[in-house]
Structures are given as C-alpha cells and as structure tokens.
Amino acid sequence: MGNKDFLAMELNKVEEHLLKTLKTRSKMVEASLKDFVKSGGKRLRPALTIIGSTFGDYKSETVVPLATSIEIMHMATLIHDDIVDDAETRRGTKTMQSALGKNTAVYCGDFLFTRAFMLVADMAEVEMMKDLSKAIAFICDSEIDQNEQKFDQTVDVRKYLKRIGGKTAALFSLSIGVGAHKAGCDKKMTSKLSKIGSNIGMAFQIVDDILDFTGDEKTVGKPLLSDAKQGIFTLPIIYSLQSAYKERTVRAIEAIEEDGGESLLECVKISGGLDRTKGLAMKYISRAIKLKDSLPDGFGKDAITDIIGKQLERKF
Template sequence: MKNKDFLAVELSKVEEHLLKTLKTRSKMVEESLERFIKSGGKRLRPTLTIIGATFGEYKSEVVVPLATSIEIIHMATLIHDDIVDDAETRRGTRTVQSTLGKNTAVYCGDFLFTRAFMLIADMAEIDMMKDLSKAIAFICDSEIDQNEQRYDQTVDVRKYLKRIAGKTAALFSLSIAVGAHKAGCDKKITSKLTNIGKNIGMAFQIVDDILDFTGNEKTVGKPLLSDAKQGIFTLPIIYSLNSSYREETIKAIEMIKDDGGERLMHCVINSGGLERTKGLARKFIKKALKIKDTLPDGYGKEAITEIIERQLDRKF
C-alpha cells in the first residue's frame, strides 16, 4: 500500500532526472533550461504517468524516466509556443526565447524532443513509440489549426474542442496510458485510464481559458487575455460571438489593444459566455469521475479522484 508521500517522492526523482537529462555542452543553454525547470509548473503530466503505473506492477526505475520524458515533451511544446507568441515571461521567469533569442530557442525545443525520445527509446516497444509519435503529430496539427483560425469570427465550439483535444488532452491521455501500459495493465484498465486522461485534459484546458479572463497573472503564469490579444478565440469568446452580444463582442475584440480587454470582459460575462464555459468544464470533470468510479479501489483511484476534483478548485 502506497502512502501519501509516495507521489512526492517519485516526483522529486523526476525533478532530479530532468536536471540530469538536460545537460548540454552550451552552458548558456543549460542555465536557461535549468531556470525553466525550476520556475515551477504543475508536473501534472508526469504525475499522471506515475499514477497510471500504480494500477500495475510499479517499478520506479522504469516509470521515473518515462514520466520525465513526458514532461520534457511538454516543456519543448511550451518553448515553441513562447517563440510563436513572442512571450517575454512564463511563470514569472523570462522565457528561453527572450533570453537566448528565437533561433536558439527553436534549437532548444528540438533538443528537448530528442532528449525525450532518447529516454523513451531505452524502454519503449514499437507500439508505444507509434502512440507517442501520433500524439505529438496531433499536438502539432492542433497548433497549426489554432494558428490558421486566428481572428476567425466564425470559429465554432466543435472546432475549438477538436483543437484542445490535440493541443492539450492528447498528451494528458498519453501520459497516463504509457504508465499503465509499462506497468503491465490489461487493455480494459488502460483504456479507462486513457479516457480519464483525455477528459482531465479537456477540463484542464477549458479552465485555463476561463482563467485567462478571471485569474491573476501569477496564477496563470502569463499576462491575462494574452490569447485574445493574439486573435486566438477561446470558448468564452466563441460563446459570446454566438450570442446577442455578437456585434459588441466584435467591436470589443477590435478595441482590445486600446482598453486592455475591458469591453471584451464585459461581453463574455454579460453574454453568459463565462458561465457556459464553466458548465462545459464541469461536464468533462463529471465524465472523468464517472469512469474513475469503475476503477479498482486503491491508491491510484484515490490519487486520480484528487486530481479530477482539483480541477474544480482552480478558482474558475
């Protein structure tokens, strides 16, 4: 029986493994990546990998490198996101691209991808490598979709959900699935955990999009309304555009750089966009909880319950 300190101990091993794995010949790059690691982050994806593995035969020496590789992939996507967004800070720390320049930052992201695959190659079967490659391709496709949909006032809920299914949920579901698979879980349990991961990921991204309006910069880790200012229309805006506030919302989007988003905030609140978005987040959380109830009792089920319920506590 695993105790309450188990997860903290395993995640501390992941932190150590991250720092050790990201050693490079360039001292400047290494220091920048180290600052990025130490700036924090929820480590939710490696947490899911560890929890998934607890449903089978847990081997720390296998799971920790696997969980580390998942977090490194996530870090690589964040570095590339910051380049595209021209972001100066993330989690209160200067981004890699603002410190080293865009060109070097691109190579840093690529370097992280190769490090992740090197870790995985030591332990993964061909099927796992295929699943990982598919997930990364899905993430990239979704980021391309997001870029192509910038300033598109016709983007609808279906397109948004497809976008976040790849942008965020794909890596969540993969994270927990690879842990379960590597621990020898049967297909039924692995499938349930995969679906739980997907629903947690969908809820997580929707809540993130709510916090872009209602959170504070310290909590969110980046300036508020940063997506809207770049023409990325998330669910609160989509709902507002599809309401009686459509024309006012369009004008508010056009004025966002002048008023800092004050009118847009007024629109998404008064149109009911924020409340409808919260309602959809709750639906995904409810789906995850329903599947969770069918899992065998034990540490893993308790840990998943806590993660799911935590999504409701993110002050949305």
C-alpha cells in the first residue's frame, strides 16, 4: 500500500468515526452536524495526528479516535467563530447559526467539545488531557484578543503573530504532537514534530489571510475581505498601515462598505503589504522545511513534505 493510500484509508476511518460520534437526541441538530462534517474541510489536523503517530508505534485503534477528537475540537471552534462573525455560509453550506439559530449553535459547539474530550478520556493520561485543555484555552484567549482588537489600527505584527499562534498554530502543533506522544515517541522527537506543526500552522493562517484578499470565494470558503469588513486587521492591512500609504489605507478601511473593499485591496498591493505578508509566510514554510529535513526518512517525512508542498501550491 502506498503512503497516500494509507493516509486516505486512515482519514476515511476518521470520517466514519466523526459521523458516529455526532449522535444526539435532537435529530435536527444531528442532521445539521452531519451536514457540517460532509461539507468537507481539509482534515489537515487529523492528518497531522496520523502522521505524527507513524514516527512511533502506530496503532490505528488508538490514533483514529485521537485524530477524530482533534477534528471535533476544530469543528467546535468553527461553529463558535461563525456565531461571533454572524456568518451565513461556510464552504458553500449554511452555518449552524444560520440553520438553527445562534442559541442552538452555541450549544452545538459546546456539545462537540464534550464529545471530543469523551473520545480521548478513555486513552489519554493526565498530561495529554492537560495539553489538550491548554491548547483549547490558548485558542479561546486568542479569539478574545481578536475580538478586542477589532477596528484597532494600532495592532502591530507582534500582536497579530501572537493571535494566530493561538488561533491556528496551537492546534496544528498539538495535532502532530499528541499523535507522536501517544505512539511512544521520545520528548525530542515529539518536540520537533510539534514545532513543525506550529510553523505549518503559522504559514497556513498567513496564507489564508492573503487569500482573503486575492483568492476566490469557492476556494476560501467564505466571502472575500470578510475579516476586514468585520474590523479584523490581518497582516496585509497591518503592513499597509505601517507604510507610506497609511492615510490612504485608513480612508480605504473607512470606505469598505461603500466600495466593497476595492480601494483597500489596491492599498495592500501598492503599499507592498501583500508582498511582505507572502515573504513572512515563506519564512515559516522555510522553518518547517528545515526541521522536516532532519527527520528520519520514511512515510512521516514524505507526508509532511506533501503538506508543506500544498501550502506552497495555494494560490497566494
């Protein structure tokens, strides 16, 4: 069996496990949760858990529930994100809050968190439960930071990187790290893989923030410039506000409802904001590659190479 076949087979098991885990008394809620699962998603986080586990003693019966729990945590954060953002669609499908109302959607997100912890409770030692809890707390803290920083034109690069470090990179790092740890990898290997996951996560989020300006809605899965319209200033805007085009960028932000963000898109391009953002994404990708190159040859290393390659292929 080839490497890609193995990963696809294990991810299919995760998909089946996801659908089994979403059973609830409310058939309407269960149907919406299953629609949410079936709407797709890259499944990058469970893939990283599977990949991390292959560096040790791989046991599918342990890894699949663990990878499923990671994806369920991710789904829960997305549901809560959509409530905060008042989003109507995600990946071309109605969001939970749009389909069921905000109140029910909040409980759906909470329900998923409990399901995720129930999945790992049978197999996880106290240290792993602590790591999972810390990661969720970090994600929540970073979402709070993002909410508090809305429309704040003084947000700098450091604050932005701290924000995405929690919002996105923490779960990438945890995903591959818990897989390695559960498969019996030593601390050195687990730490290296966690760092690779973190760098991939940082690059992933920065590329997402570029695609919010330059992508197409089908690829991005939500309307373009949706972050900027909500007052979430990502790296292209931060760099533009720090450039000689600061005043023009401020006017463009103020005109976003009027012109749909056209003048803001022009500002981040001519100020060099987009190019500088691409440069930083490449730095994180380079760090991930450097760490990856020191891994032992085999499936895990090849799979990480593929994931990094996919980040480079995303049209940014």
